[in-house]
Amino acid sequence: MNHSTDPTVRALVAGVLWPGFLGTTAPDWLLRELDAGLAGAVYFGHNIDATDPAQLPALSRQLSDARAGVLLGVDEEGGTVTRLEAAHGSTLPGAAQLGRVDDTEVTRAVGAELAARVRASGANVVLAPVADVNTNPRNPVIGVRSFGATPGLVSRHVAASVSGIQSGGVAACVKHFPGHGDTSVDSHHGLPRVELDLAVVEAKHLPPFQAAIDAGVAAVMTSHVVLPAYGELPATLNPRILGSLRERGFRGAIVTDALDMAAIRAEYGAGRGAVLAIAAGADLLCIGNPSHLGPKRGATDDVDDYTEVRDALLAALDDGTLSISALERASRAVADLSEWVAAAQVVPQAAAQAVGFDGARVVREAITVSGDVGVAGRELAVLDLRDRASIAVASTADPFTAALTARADCVRVGAGPLNGRDVVAVLSDALAEIPAERTIVALVDAVQPGSPQRRALGMLAAARPGSVVVNAGLPAAEPSVLPTVDAYGVSRLTADVVAGVLTGTTEGVRA
Known part of the structure; x- marks a missing residue:
């Protein structure tokens, strides 16, 4: 038939x-x-x-x-994966952050x-x-x-x-x-x-x-x-x-x-x-x-x-x-x-x-800080060491760069995510470009031991020990040698809270 x-x-x-x-x-x-x-x-x-x-x-x-x-249907998880807010990043907490707070209500x-x-x-x-x-x-x-x-x-x-x-x-x-x-x-x-x-x-x-x-x-x-x-x-x-x-x-x-x-x-x-x-x-x-x-x-x-x-x-x-x-x-x-x-x-x-519910409070309770990440009063350079987002995420937004470069004393270095480029080569080029008086804020999301981003952070710590790290992924099994904010997500809401932590305008985060 x-x-x-x-x-x-x-x-x-x-x-x-x-x-x-x-x-x-x-x-x-x-x-x-x-x-x-x-x-x-x-x-x-x-x-x-x-x-x-x-x-x-x-x-x-x-x-x-x-x-x-x-x-x-809409492929909308909130947090890292958003379609309704793909242009700027989600204003909802993500799953890992909710799990960290562990309040089912x-x-x-x-x-x-x-x-x-x-x-x-x-x-x-x-x-x-x-x-x-x-x-x-x-x-x-x-x-x-x-x-x-x-x-x-x-x-x-x-x-x-x-x-x-x-x-x-x-x-x-x-x-x-x-x-x-x-x-x-x-x-x-x-x-x-x-x-x-x-x-x-x-x-x-x-x-x-x-x-x-x-x-x-x-x-x-x-x-x-x-x-x-x-x-x-x-x-x-x-x-x-x-x-x-x-x-x-x-x-x-x-x-x-x-x-x-x-x-x-x-x-x-x-x-x-x-x-x-x-x-x-x-x-x-x-x-x-x-x-x-x-x-x-x-x-x-x-x-x-x-x-x-x-x-x-x-x-x-x-x-x-x-x-x-x-x-x-x-x-x-x-x-x-x-x-x-x-x-x-x-x-x-x-x-x-x-x-x-207060989404910003949830994020503040979820993220952790190790070391002195305060950069208030410093000139900053944002260096993105992350690879391309997965197709599952597929957002056109980069909320962290947007939140940090909103400050007049902060510049973005490089072309953004690696997109398959060698992270060590990208870091080497950036170190030659960024003046020593600028504090580097390195964006990462895959920092488990042995990963390319982890190796790059080791190089960064040796070359610019005053740098700070913003980790949008899961924290490493071994702590970074640099001061780090573990953000557990890449939403716009998270980026705004993290920017406040770095500049001293957000309080109440975990150490």
Whole structure:
């Protein structure tokens, strides 16, 4: 049978697809597909015009008018990962900071505020919170996006975050099942393997997902991670792993991480990956960040990314690789999520919580200071020794540089993040350029022993011992020899607080 010409089957296929798209207005192809039954769309930073507060709500209304029950997701975690505030950085505390403060009522209030912002944008699903337990300090993609490194801590904050988000009338999509916290490869660029026994996965990485299920989370996002204990297929395509999610009592929608990420695209192709994901038990296929902004880097366009997956599903139905019943099962789960969203109401207490929390206080309590980082009265030079942000972060903002160079006596040296350049060479060039009378503020985010940034800080300490360090990532296992602010995040809110710590206008931080 040729399913590509059957409107009922095409609508069934479209109803399990969740693409991203380019631009701040709805492209014609997206409106046509919504009219044909497309589940909805996912917003990223490039879909938002920061200069026009009315733009995103108007876009959401247009997409909602094109299809009843449309699912509009936004990849908004708050803190380090933000789309709604991508232009300037988030004004919400991040997960690692909330885990440090360890007050679940605060985490619930931040979730409620996040939901209020998402709801105001016209979106109705938020791809948060992160339930990964960051057990690998060198993790290149999770890090400060996690509430912490222990399952108990992460579990209680995941439950609080889910409660806050969903009491704000928005569906939470917890991620990345069954855990991305022990990886050393970014799945945007490759296929991570986690060589852990089942007992370790069960004890250390699955409890936060169970906490989310127990809290009534509406959706769970999969990870593109291979756990050999479950077989050689990545979790997104692995029926054993997705089946275990149902065995845990989860009855909501299973959402894939983006199928255009290299972990799936390079190993399987997004189209074949989509077929395998539905067959494995996934319900809603996230096609993700369009190619010229995402990991394909211009190989195709947004509509090509979408049609590759859609046509692969239709072809798989034609040749029997995929059954109609599997697609119907997924479609029911997506419809249930749409009904959940339509019925969701804002709990008055949640609205009050969202108004009541003090984000700057949370950040002040979370960050730590070692040594004398005071630079009041000195001329400063900001030197960014971080590498490029991961695609998961993908913000155009550099809040720390903006906050520090707002001072008239502070200059920025170099072209910003390394973007793959050798950190030692960049540091050597900067030391030759920066006058000795200027105090260097070095921005870092990956300072575990043996890392390039760690080696660069050793050189900096020898050459300019009066320098200070601002670490936006997780603190090193061994303390730096230079005075350091460990910020646990890279949000605008964090940058403003840290700038105050350096200049002596912010008090009450941990030593």
